Amino acid sequence: MSSLAADLGDRFPGREEQVDQLLTLLGDEHDPAPPCLFAYGPSATGKTAVIRELFAKYDTEGRHHAYVSGVECFTPRLLFERVLNAWAGHVPSLESRFANYARCENAVDFVNCVRDLLCDRQDETHYIVIDQAERLRDRGPMLLTLLLRLSELAGASISTVLISNVVWDKFRPRHGGAPDPIPVFFSSYTKQQMLAIIERDCPEDEPPKFFLTFVDAIYEVFHRNCADLNELRHLVAMLYPKFVQPVFEGQATRSEFTRLFKLCQPYFSAASERLYLREISTSEWQKYSAVASAATAPEDVTRSIYQMAESSEGLDLPYYTKFLLIAAFLASYNPTRLDAQYFSRAKAPTKRRTKGAAAQNAQDAKDRQQLLGPKSFGIERMLAIFYSIIVEPVDSSVDVQIQIASLVTLRLLTKTSAGDRLDGIKCKCNVSLESIRAISQSVRFDVERYLYNFA
Amino acid sequence: MPARQPSATDADVRSIKRAVLGRLYGRAPLPTLVGLDAAVDAVHTLLRQTVASSEGNTALVVGPRGSGKTAVVERALARLGEHSGAHHVVRLSGFVHTSDRLALRDIARQLLATQDLEHVLVGSFADAFAYILGLLRTSRGAGGPVAPVLFVLEEFDLLAQHPKQALLYALFDVAQSQQTPVAVLGLTARIDAVDLLEKRVKSRFSHRQIFVHGAASLEDFAQIAACALRVDAARDGPVADALALQFNRRVADILAAAPVAQHVASLFEFGKDARQLLRVFAPAVARISAAAPLPDVAAVEASVAMDAASAKMQVLAAVSLLELCLVAAMKSLVQAGCCRYNFEMVYSEYKTFMSRHMVAVAAGGVMRIYKKPVALKAFEALVELEIVRPVLPLAAAAEGPATAHARNDLLAGSAAAARAPKEFRMVQLMLDPGQVVELVAARADVPTVIRRWVQQ
Numbered sequence A: 001m002s003s004l005a006a007d008l009g010d011r012f013p014g015r016e017e018q019v020d021q022l023l024t025l026l027g028d029e030h031d032p033a034p035p036c037l038f039a040y041g042p043s044a045t046g047k048t049a050v051i052r053e054l055f056a057k058y059d060t061e062g063r064h065h066a067y068v069s070g071v072e073c074f075t076p077r078l079l080f081e082r083v084l085n086a087w088a089g090h091v092p093s094l095e096s097r098f099a100n101y102a103r104c105e106n107a108v109d110f111v112n113c114v115r116d117l118l119c120d121r122q123d124e125t126h127y128i129v130i131d132q133a134e135r136l137r138d139r140g141p142m143l144l145t146l147l148l149r150l151s152e153l154a155g156a157s158i159s160t161v162l163i164s165n166v167v168w169d170k171f172r173p174r175h176g177g178a179p180d181p182i183p184v185f186f187s188s189y190t191k192q193q194m195l196a197i198i199e200r201d202c203p204e205d206e207p208p209k210f211f212l213t214f215v216d217a218i219y220e221v222f223h224r225n226c227a228d229l230n231e232l233r234h235l236v237a238m239l240y241p242k243f244v245q246p247v248f249e250g251q252a253t254r255s256e257f258t259r260l261f262k263l264c265q266p267y268f269s270a271a272s273e274r275l276y277l278r279e280i281s282t283s284e285w286q287k288y289s290a291v292a293s294a295a296t297a298p299e300d301v302t303r304s305i306y307q308m309a310e311s312s313e314g315l316d317l318p319y320y321t322k323f324l325l326i327a328a329f330l331a332s333y334n335p336t337r338l339d340a341q342y343f344s345r346a347k348a349p350t351k352r353r354t355k356g357a358a359a360q361n362a363q364d365a366k367d368r369q370q371l372l373g374p375k376s377f378g379i380e381r382m383l384a385i386f387y388s389i390i391v392e393p394v395d396s397s398v399d400v401q402i403q404i405a406s407l408v409t410l411r412l413l414t415k416t417s418a419g420d421r422l423d424g425i426k427c428k429c430n431v432s433l434e435s436i437r438a439i440s441q442s443v444r445f446d447v448e449r450y451l452y453n454f455a
Numbered sequence B: 001m002p003a004r005q006p007s008a009t010d011a012d013v014r015s016i017k018r019a020v021l022g023r024l025y026g027r028a029p030l031p032t033l034v035g036l037d038a039a040v041d042a043v044h045t046l047l048r049q050t051v052a053s054s055e056g057n058t059a060l061v062v063g064p065r066g067s068g069k070t071a072v073v074e075r076a077l078a079r080l081g082e083h084s085g086a087h088h089v090v091r092l093s094g095f096v097h098t099s100d101r102l103a104l105r106d107i108a109r110q111l112l113a114t115q116d117l118e119h120v121l122v123g124s125f126a127d128a129f130a131y132i133l134g135l136l137r138t139s140r141g142a143g144g145p146v147a148p149v150l151f152v153l154e155e156f157d158l159l160a161q162h163p164k165q166a167l168l169y170a171l172f173d174v175a176q177s178q179q180t181p182v183a184v185l186g187l188t189a190r191i192d193a194v195d196l197l198e199k200r201v202k203s204r205f206s207h208r209q210i211f212v213h214g215a216a217s218l219e220d221f222a223q224i225a226a227c228a229l230r231v232d233a234a235r236d237g238p239v240a241d242a243l244a245l246q247f248n249r250r251v252a253d254i255l256a257a258a259p260v261a262q263h264v265a266s267l268f269e270f271g272k273d274a275r276q277l278l279r280v281f282a283p284a285v286a287r288i289s290a291a292a293p294l295p296d297v298a299a300v301e302a303s304v305a306m307d308a309a310s311a312k313m314q315v316l317a318a319v320s321l322l323e324l325c326l327v328a329a330m331k332s333l334v335q336a337g338c339c340r341y342n343f344e345m346v347y348s349e350y351k352t353f354m355s356r357h358m359v360a361v362a363a364g365g366v367m368r369i370y371k372k373p374v375a376l377k378a379f380e381a382l383v384e385l386e387i388v389r390p391v392l393p394l395a396a397a398a399e400g401p402a403t404a405h406a407r408n409d410l411l412a413g414s415a416a417a418a419r420a421p422k423e424f425r426m427v428q429l430m431l432d433p434g435q436v437v438e439l440v441a442a443r444a445d446v447p448t449v450i451r452r453w454v455q456q
Helices: A002-011 A016-026 A047-058 A076-088 A107-118 A133-138 A143-148 A150-154 A191-199 A208-222 A229-249 A257-276 A282-288 A298-313 A319-333 A336-343 A357-367 A379-389 A397-409 A433-442 B010-024 B037-053 B069-082 B100-112 B125-139 B163-177 B199-203 B218-229 B241-256 B258-270 B274-279 B282-286 B297-308 B311-316 B321-335 B343-356 B372-384 B394-399 B433-442 B448-455
Strands: A036-040 A065-069 A126-131 A158-164 A182-185 A413-415 A426-429 B057-062 B088-093 B149-154 B182-188 B209-211 B388-390 B427-429
Touching (some): A002 A016, A016 A036, A016 A182, A107 A150, A107 B100, A150 A158, A182 B311, A191 A208, A229 A257, A257 B372, A319 A397, A319 A426, A336 A379, B010 B241, B010 B274, B037 B209, B100 B125, B100 B163, B163 B182, B163 B199, B218 B241, B258 B297, B311 B433, B321 B343, B321 B427, B321 B433, B321 B448
Parallel strands (some): A126 A158, B057 B182, B088 B149
8 A cells, every 4th residue: 555655656746645645545445435535626736647546556456446527427327337337347349239237227227236236245345436526416416415325325335536626515415415525635736846747748858957947937927827737738848849949059058048038038928828828729839830049030930920820810701791790899889879979970969068977987987888798789770880880882782681691600790689580680799899900900990989988 | 641552453453444434434333322212212113013013104203414313213123123023124215216106116126026027017106006015915925914014215305296296195005004014214304394295195194203303412412423433342343452442542532632522512513413523533543554553633633624624715725816816806896896797897907906006926027917818718717616606697597496506607608699708797706805805815925916905
């Protein structure tokens, strides 16, 4: 047991305490195990990795534990049948026509099958490990209670291990039948632990200390907006080749960190956010990004990065459709009472300032439509706005109606009235302000002038 | 006095662990049921009357969660089994048998033990049930006495919620009509379980209720823990007498330690749940080994502290600074009187604050204002932790508590096309302002400006 603990401690730095807790609670094969264990903690703290590895080594035969995922098993039947397959050591194959070990559609069948399967293995504890256990809450009110009390119901020694990043308070079923499990908390990694883990990612031919300095610099900047280990590893893996390239080209030596950072600057500023948001995919980055070297001008590098990230912005619509979209945006975000003021061709009389204008403005600051989201509007209003912002006369109105239909299909407009109504259709605009600005720039239309109360 | 650990053999330690952990985890019954003797006697009398005198009896055992209802019934059944004739026991549970059909199938399986059940389950519930009892009678031989059947129905209130209560009606009907000697014991945690019954079912019920209360006093409650932890050399397998004595002395020390006694007292005041009480001692007992065969007081105290700690605060203790700023922005929106807000409003509040103050970070440099997509990713991380939950529109909330429970639809692309894009969906922070202040106070790396902002 202690060799297993040492082994896992080597594999997973920073998780020694949790491994120790788990191994103590599981004990030897013949010790009773708790009816339910709950491993919780923020994401990317190694819960699934540690528990899977632990069970793989602890349960040498493989027939005493069953690992299921709450996401995959979206009906109780899938969960029950997988657990029985794992405990019986049954693998669906061509000969058995890919049938599972037993057919179990409801809880009664499951409890009976478990009782039959385990009646001759009375002394050994069996485990069910459920990952993403928060999904089980939706699968029926009794499923969670059943799994937690399976030991009593089936009369065998069964232990359920739940893994989740949501705390137990949100799991407790309302009718109160589920006993509280023994919790095992996986805390977030500290800075030292994170550096120790990422250090293992160092490529073989690079000096570790050099790599570590780079990782340290990235961590300092990056951990303010994201404390997630996986994201940090991804960023380090993508940016390190660019950082170390000047050394291979002979423009700087390994000891000149400042110069290397300066050469790599365009990548850090332009790329780190886009890589983090996955606007540029990993494969795109590795194939198309320009190599960092003193020879490449910084502007070229920046431009190539922006080009890679631009593909999502390309809303290539016909001319009138762009104006229709702008009109829809204005209809969604401007109040109806101000339409005459903004959009009528004739000179509308200016409204008289009322006394409470200042107070009105102060209240508007919090309730701005920009913050509340798009309102729904009638199609007629949008068409009225459209015809007033188009400068030249429009030939046929049939095209316009077809364009509206295609905008709805592209989900740039959302229909809020019932699906089968043919008249009085109401829609909402689904496009963000930045896209509308880009679109109106492309048709040389000044949309800012028509927006009311936008920051 | 330094704790000197005595030496022990592996076999001793294994026996102790098996016995004590078995009791702590609820896998083995406690040796004595504290304060429940009257209830055990009542149940035992009832069952004995059915078995010995072939009467039909019905009763309801009512008691809060963890008060020992199942233990009482099992103890009575065990006592009965010693000196009575043959009888069948059928166990049903409201968790598992979620419809009358399933319950009937399981009754047939438990009573008849035949695999071919399909020809049995035809017709209405009452017909099928009568057929099963008829089969049971004939299987014993034509002239022999009929063996009584004892039904133990756990979670009786859930069984009473099946449509038409066919199962309960059939059972109570047989108990009253005395064709087959049947005893029906329902176990429930609801005091008003009798009111859930329909009129025709209630009239066949004997209205006999046996109440199982929780422990009457703090001493009794603590006695439950002592009873579960103490090792008896004769009963708990081969254990050296000296070791058992020292173990029991250590158990007395543990229960007398101040944090443990306080925890037991607070559990007694809160709910008197025996399972919750016993769970706390398990990690310390699981840790014993041949080198250190006595449980450590410090380990029990650590387990008590872990139980009392707030899990939410633990998980939030290491969120990134940006996520903390978003939580602080939500708190200031709530304090300004706005009870419904969405990501756009939170982000604009965050931007207003950051542009007004220069936030210097501990490692040097200034914390910049993050762009909206980055802030949205941090916001979604908070939603995943369920610190921020979507506020359902009123129509959906009125549909029923079942649909409103726990499903986090903010991130999912829901089929309701009328809802806004995800930045505009209304959310709610699940922490109150005091907890946010506590969260910020517990961290050392938060810049002073943000700390002051939160503490306003």
